[in-house]
Amino acid sequence: MATIKDVARKAGVTVTTVSRVMNNRGYLSQETREKVRNAMEELHYKPNAIARSLFAKRSGIIGLILPSLRHPFFAELAGFIEHFAHIYSYKLLICDSNLDAVREKEFVDLLKSNQVDALIMGSHTLDVKEFAGLHYPIVTFDRIIEGLPYVYSDNYQGGIFAAQALLHAGCHHVAHICGNLQLDLLSNDRTKAFLQVMNDHGINPIVVQTETNVFDYAHYEEMIYPLLKMHADLDGIFATSDLLAAYVVRACYEMNIRVPQDIKVIGYDDVYLSELLVPQLTTIHQPVREMAEMAVRIAIHGEDEKFQQDNIFPVRLVHRATC
């Protein structure tokens, strides 16, 4: 590949002049600019971003660690983060931890080695103390880590909305399906709020959690079928993702339980999936797009400190056909 030296030779100038043309510094005649530009084009020259990064001590790359790219919520989140990163002229290095703490730690180190300018953490299997040594800009999604800014939506309110919707629809025998509560996530507030409201109304929901380190969709089925079988009197289910809710809806269909006539179902996230299902899913909307933009902006301008640590976004109930 052509280097700056090849360009300089071809254009009959020094590398300093070529560098000046590229960076628009110092005095340059139009003629020199053109000579250099022509040489660059003829050689298909692209400046080596690695060499530039080394000198500039910034790579223009944001790292993103997610628990799963296949999960529709995170796929959507990744899509938006990529979108905004590109708008702000940053590249994105995406890592899929698959909810594995070892891989997650590897990725954190890897991204540090690769001099990413900032890190957005959407996967949280690591202990908080693993982040003690690293002081570079990290934004956290849905989790509080001492001293780092975090972006999340109003999970507590989401739980309240879900509970109210089920109560309003007349449910009395309610189940709640959620991710593993041992992971120290802010989304656990959905569960907390939901149970609180239900308890206030004298209802004690059955709670089912996924296993800790699993994003395995077969496992979802192994949870849901027994739940429905053992509790024939259930008339309402709140699942903490649209994906989980979709599995619930399908299981109901396979078991000839009608949704919403026999069981009401509420999901969470409001990803494209919720509109796509039959029947369309009633769910709690998270403003993913806005959250993604905020995460990117904090990642980029984190040092300027004009951002708050606590970045909460409102949720809302989206009424569709399952509740």
Added chain:
Amino acid sequence: MATIKDVARKAGVTVTTVSRVMNNRGYLSQETREKVRNAMEELHYKPNAIARSLFAKRSGIIGLILPSLRHPFFAELAGFIEHFAHIYSYKLLICDSNLDAVREKEFVDLLKSNQVDALIMGSHTLDVKEFAGLHYPIVTFDRIIEGLPYVYSDNYQGGIFAAQALLHAGCHHVAHICGNLQLDLLSNDRTKAFLQVMNDHGINPIVVQTETNVFDYAHYEEMIYPLLKMHADLDGIFATSDLLAAYVVRACYEMNIRVPQDIKVIGYDDVYLSELLVPQLTTIHQPVREMAEMAVRIAIHGEDEKFQQDNIFPVRLVHRATC
């Protein structure tokens, strides 16, 4: 951040010795190794991957350009590619072209500047000649570009399977929904084969294409509702992605058309979505996992030339509930 010089100073050796410890070259006593290791740990030292890349002329990064991260097929593909890249100790830089030729070109240049060791192209809005200047390892997904290796599944056979399934189910009035055929993709063979088989049986399907530069799901609805309304006699639809098929199934439900009793539906890809729908989607399975692995292996070992240019994978019909 600590550099190799800081480590050398702390350990009381020269940078050469530190470098030797890290790369395990030359003679080193156990004692020296430990001194250096300790210094590295105390300083939380991580070697600067950028500096290494510059010297090594390889970055350990594979670039991946996709038309959409939100589309379930590409999300799944990206997930698997990330998985295998990590297994082979490569990082992944993902770019989402959003089916925009300008962005796609920008990304190709960007990845070249960033010295990615190889590029996997899954988005194809660019003209073939844009790739003329670049001679670095590129693997192509679902498209032939002169001189580059490509990975794809047997689209032609997939089209045949779909046609045969609909014919076998007794369909006579058939529609076909596909991506825009102007994009020069191998997946167009699905359409070609499908129409061929249908024509051989005296059936002339209605063909509906998405617009060129759009991955907009609202647009899907604008295509599908009129199709169903204007052709009340349709009894079979072949959609070239599970996502499209899901929109068809939902539209049928909303219009009180029963699937599969009134209309049979066949999708394509066999992503998790197809199992999730109600009713579960009959579809053509693409071995995404295997295709992803092949793409990564070619990307990495491309120069060794032990791989063929033409890498075709078999498809199969997966019988579920919609046909």
Added chain:
DNA sequence: TCTTGTATGTCAACCGGTTGACATACAAGA
């Protein structure tokens, strides 16, 4: 005449690593 702005060039240092050449020193085996 002096100063300032414009237009280039040379040179060297730097970013943070890696590597080859060469030197020194010691122990052990042929």
Added chain:
DNA sequence: TCTTGTATGTCAACCGGTTGACATACAAGA
């Protein structure tokens, strides 16, 4: 005694850019 292997160190060059200091030269305006 000579050779070889082990254990370190110094030095310089390199990867491909960027940047500051300094030099030269010319034109124009004060």
